[in-house]
Amino acid sequence: MVEAQQLRERGWRLVVVYCRISFDVHRRDAHGVEDQTRHCNRIAAENKMIVIHRFIDNGMSASKAGVVRPDFEAMLAALDKGATSTGYPIDGVVCVADDRLYRDEHTYQRFSRSFKAFPGRSYADELGPHDLYNEGSAQRGLMGAAAAQAESKKQQQRAKLNHRARAERGEPVSSRRPFGWNSDKYTLHPGESEVVRQGVQGLLAGKTLTAVTHEFTASGFTSTLGNPWQSQTVKWVLRNPRICGYRRLGGELVVGADGKPVVGQWEAIVSPDDWLAVAELLDKKRHPGGWDRSGTRSSPNSGYLLTGLVRCGGLTPEGRICGVQMHGAPAGNSYVYRCRTVTNGGCGRVSSQGPAVDDLITERALGLLTLRSPAPWPDEHRLETVRQRTSMLQEQWYAEEIDDTDYFSQLRCEEAQLKSLVKERKSWAWKQSSAGPPEMWSGMTLGERREALIRLIEVVAVLPGKKGSRTFDPARIVIVPRQNEASVA
Numbered sequence: 331m332v333e334a335q336q337l338r339e340r341g342w343r344l345v346v347v348y349c350r351i352s353f354d355v356h357r358r359d360a361h362g363v364e365d366q367t368r369h370c371n372r373i374a375a376e377n378k379m380i381v382i383h384r385f386i387d388n389g390m391s392a393s394k395a396g397v398v399r400p401d402f403e404a405m406l407a408a409l410d411k412g413a414t415s416t417g418y419p420i421d422g423v424v425c426v427a428d429d430r431l432y433r434d435e436h437t438y439q440r441f442s443r444s445f446k447a448f449p450g451r452s453y454a455d456e457l458g459p460h461d462l463y464n465e466g467s468a469q470r471g472l473m474g475a476a477a478a479q480a481e482s483k484k485q486q487q488r489a490k491l492n493h494r495a496r497a498e499r500g501e502p503v504s505s506r507r508p509f510g511w512n513s514d515k516y517t518l519h520p521g522e523s524e525v526v527r528q529g530v531q532g533l534l535a536g537k538t539l540t541a542v543t544h545e546f547t548a549s550g551f552t553s554t555l556g557n558p559w560q561s562q563t564v565k566w567v568l569r570n571p572r573i574c575g576y577r578r579l580g581g582e583l584v585v586g587a588d589g590k591p592v593v594g595q596w597e598a599i600v601s602p603d604d605w606l607a608v609a610e611l612l613d614k615k616r617h618p619g620g621w622d623r624s625g626t627r628s629s630p631n632s633g634y635l636l637t638g639l640v641r642c643g644g645l646t647p648e649g650r651i652c653g654v655q656m657h658g659a660p661a662g663n664s665y666v667y668r669c670r671t672v673t674n675g676g677c678g679r680v681s682s683q684g685p686a687v688d689d690l691i692t693e694r695a696l697g698l699l700t701l702r703s704p705a706p707w708p709d710e711h712r713l714e715t716v717r718q719r720t721s722m723l724q725e726q727w728y729a730e731e732i733d734d735t736d737y738f739s740q741l742r743c744e745e746a747q748l749k750s751l752v753k754e755r756k757s758w759a760w761k762q763s764s765a766g767p768p769e770m771w772s773g774m775t776l777g778e779r780r781e782a783l784i785r786l787i788e789v790v791a792v793l794p795g796k797k798g799s800r801t802f803d804p805a806r807i808v809i810v811p812r813q814n815e816a817s818v819a
Contacts, residue, residue: 343421345379350387382418409444422452497584500594516596525549543673574605634658642669643791644680652677686802707758713751
């Protein structure tokens with residue numbers, strides 16, 4: 331830190347580097363992350379810059395909707411804050427090309443706002459240094475983002491059309507060998523295909539998915555990735571229309587001009603009628619863990635307090651620690667935290683009384699917070715910056731400097747960030763309050779309590795108990811605090 335500050339005083343700039351590579355083909359730099367890192371070091375040295383941190387998103391697209399780039403978000407937060415997590419001030423950003431940072435106008439505007447949160451910063455890429463504060467640079471960035479976005483959309487559309495055309499011709503499109511077929515993806519693997527066929531017949535005969543999963547495991551075959559079988563993997567195989575010769579695209583069966591399903595060129599394992607019966611049977615089953623098919627809970631206040639925090643501390647038959655996330659499950663008039671079964675990736679051997687574990691964790695967490703001295707929220711300036719940006723955005727809209735589309739697009743982003751920061755400050759206030767954490771706790775929803783615990787605790791491990799004992803033993807509960815917290819064990 332001292333050496334970096336001395337170099338800064340002599341005119342060197344302390345910068346962060348951002349590197350990204352995805353599976354799309356549009357890469358102006360045509361290099362992997364390691365090559366990008368090396369190039370960024372060279373760019374920094376040529377422009378009298380010192381690299382103090384590297385943000386890297388490997389295998390992340392910058393153009394696909396819904397893709398969150400963790401290190402990109404972390405970089406924006408650091409730029410808003412003005413310093414890295416280790417305390418180094420940020421004087422600029424280095425990247426091999428701007429399409430590594432953004433490939434649409436919205437993302438460009440987010441990066442630009444965070445970059446300009448502090449004056450006098452530097453930006454450099456393969457083409458040299460750029461002043462992002464002047465109007466010409468802003469126009470260049472917007473034009474580059476628009477061009478990259480247009481190219482990405484064209485590529486995605488071409489890929490979709492090619493994918494559909496191959497599906498309509500009945501050609502296999504998967505990159506990996508599907509279970510049940512040989513490496514040519516057309517002919518059946520004698521052993522694997524028989525396992526699939528028996529699995530379908532077993533479900534139709536009334537067997538449970540768990541029993542069929544055990545049969546997959548007993549067959550001696552693993553998945554094509556070499557992983558042991560789990561219920562969800564077996565379910566995916568048996569629900570896949572490929573086993574009867576059909577193909578699903580976008581959630582719908584691929585049909586021909588006659589309106590009938592296209593029959594693939596590969597050999598089928600079961601008849602369409604048997605596959606349809608099994609698919610309907612599996613679709614009727616409740617999704618495990620209470621999760622809907624999108625992978626999210628219907629409400630953040632549903633479920634159990636320690637969801638996502640509690641893990642199994644038992645041993646697997648191989649002698650290693652299980653470590654699987656335990657799930658809450660009803661037990662009479664109460665509930666328990668239970669390790670998942672072997673077919674679902676766990677050991678199935680450890681459980682503990684839910685209310686007792688919740689009460690213990692709550693007591694330890696509140697005890698920790700009561701001992702604390704109040705401290706100011708360190709990100710108050712970020713909240714104020716977002717509020718000022720929102721106000722300026724509204725003034726620009728009133729003055730008709732931006733159109734409705736840009737205004738409401740940016741407003742949604744700012745409001746989401748504002749809501750997140752307000753929530754962070756509320757959680758911080760609760761964590762820092764020495765006046766009465768129990769009173770604040772009682773006024774919080776289940777979702778807010780869970781978020782507060784996640785900020786305090788890394789994991790709660792449940793160790794195996796004595797066989798046959800029904801008495802709750804607090805010694806079985808091991809609490810691992812986050813690194814910046816005092817011990818609560």
